[in-house]
Amino acid sequence: MSENPRARYNNDDNVASFETFFRAWLVRQEHLLDELISAQENHHQSRDEDLKELVKRVLAHYQQYYQEKSKVAQHNVFLLFAPTWFTPFEQTFFWIAGFNPTLAFRVVNESVKDLADEQRQRMDSLSVETRVEEKLLNDELARIQESVAGPTIMELARRRGRLGEWEMTEGVEVTESNLRASLESLVANADMLRTTTTAKVVEILDPLQNVKFFTAVARLQLRIRRWASHGESEKDES
Numbered sequence: 001m002s003e004n005p006r007a008r009y010n011n012d013d014n015v016a017s018f019e020t021f022f023r024a025w026l027v028r029q030e031h032l033l034d035e036l037i038s039a040q041e042n043h044h045q046s047r048d049e050d051l052k053e054l055v056k057r058v059l060a061h062y063q064q065y066y067q068e069k070s071k072v073a074q075h076n077v078f079l080l081f082a083p084t085w086f087t088p089f090e091q092t093f094f095w096i097a098g099f100n101p102t103l104a105f106r107v108v109n110e111s112v113k114d115l116a117d118e119q120r121q122r123m124d125s126l127s128v129e130t131r132v133e134e135k136l137l138n139d140e141l142a143r144i145q146e147s148v149a150g151p152t153i154m155e156l157a158r159r160r161g162r163l164g165e166w167e168m169t170e171g172v173e174v175t176e177s178n179l180r181a182s183l184e185s186l187v188a189n190a191d192m193l194r195t196t197t198t199a200k201v202v203e204i205l206d207p208l209q210n211v212k213f214f215t216a217v218a219r220l221q222l223r224i225r226r227w228a229s230h231g232e233s234e235k236d237e238s
Contacts, residue, residue, distance in 0.1 A: 014075045019085045021068050025061075026225070032058055033218040039211050051207035058214045059202070066191050069098075077183045081153055090224055096137060096190035101130050101197040104217075108201060111216035112209045122204045130197050137190055144182050153183070 039046055039054055072079055080097040093099060105127045108115075115123065145153055202210055 014072060015079060015084055018068060018072050022085045025065055028061060029218055030222065032061055033215065033222065036211055036215040036218065040208070040215055043208050043211070048207045051211055055202065055207065055210045055214065059198070062198070063195070066195060069191065070188070073184050073187050077180055077187060080187055081183075089227065093224065096141060097187045098190060098194055101134060101194045102127065104197055104201050107216045107220065108213055111212045112205065114209070119204050123201070126197070126200050126204070130193065133193050137186065137193065140186055144179070144186065148179065
């Protein structure tokens with residue numbers, strides 16, 4: 001099938017728009033990280049209400065990212081499986097077009113050292129629940145992949161949605177629109193699991209623990225980004 005120049009233009013325009021948003025979003029994240037670090041260092045002088053308000057703003061910051069991401073998915077979900085705004089190194093941490101939800105529990109374990117027994121039990125229970133949901137989504141991704149004969153979802157994504165038709169495993173054809181719809185639903189459910197898992201973690205932790213948690217999350221994300229940028233710079237110089 002020949003490439004539609006208008007579709008290519010729309011894809012490029014959509015990517016450029018999201019990349020502009022994402023650069024500004026990262027700048028705001030660094031500012032929020034500064035606030036989180038300051039709140040953690042001066043927590044004896046802070047009220048719980050102030051810490052809760054800061055955590056609320058951090059959650060709104062991440063929610064804005066997912067809202068903008070959903071717009072990209074509606075335009076061309078394949079872009080999310082090979083996003084140009086993330087480096088290949090950053091994408092090695094991805095699970096269904098984003099970070100793995102269970103990463104939250106590793107961050108909690110490393111950053112929050114004062115969990116009460118009741119909190120730890122609730123966190124363990126949430127971890128099991130999240131892994132069950134992850135397994136269901138992994139099974140759905142495998143089902144979608146099996147419906148496409150030949151190229152992997154990642155290979156299709158790199159073509160940025162310029163797709164025709166493929167044969168299904170039993171001689172039935174899967175169309176681009178069907179594949180897009182399946183992947184849109186999959187990404188939406190994966191993002192929902194990411195956001196609901198984070199919200200439930202926040203419910204379990206107290207205000208200061210949440211500040212510690214989100215400080216560690218932001219540091220990890222920005223550190224991975226810097227490592228990736230440094231690696232890309234070294235490649236360019238070689």
